[in-house]
Amino acid sequence: MFEKKQSYAPTEAQQAYEQLDQLVAKKSINPRQASVYRRHISSRIQVTLKPSYTTQAARRAKAEIVRLTDAGTIPMKSAAAYRAHITKRTQEA
Known part of the structure; x- marks a missing residue:
């Protein structure tokens, strides 16, 4: 089943x-x-997270997190934690 x-x-x-x-x-x-x-x-x-992100990779990752949240695949609190992780590890160009 x-x-x-x-x-x-x-x-x-x-x-x-x-x-x-x-x-x-x-x-x-x-x-x-x-x-x-x-x-x-x-x-x-x-969700697999990386140790660091370029600005473009961070943008893509955050967009993916939004899509997963909208689809109901991940809860809102987890999505917020993932976005914070990405923001904290984004390398400024």
Whole structure:
């Protein structure tokens, strides 16, 4: 049915969310079970951060964080922490 993993990359999490939606649509699992799986996934999403960023790379990374937040893949508090990490490590040109 649905296989749980120990950690998820943001794209893997998005795919898992879509798979859960399909399982609910097929009535293989009920919406309540799907929400339990979604909580499991959201607590195990791992974003890879770099030790330093150029200005352009920081802009791209922040845009990616916004897209992940809008998609519901990462929570707002995590997104704020990621943006702070990126800002702190951006190299001024």
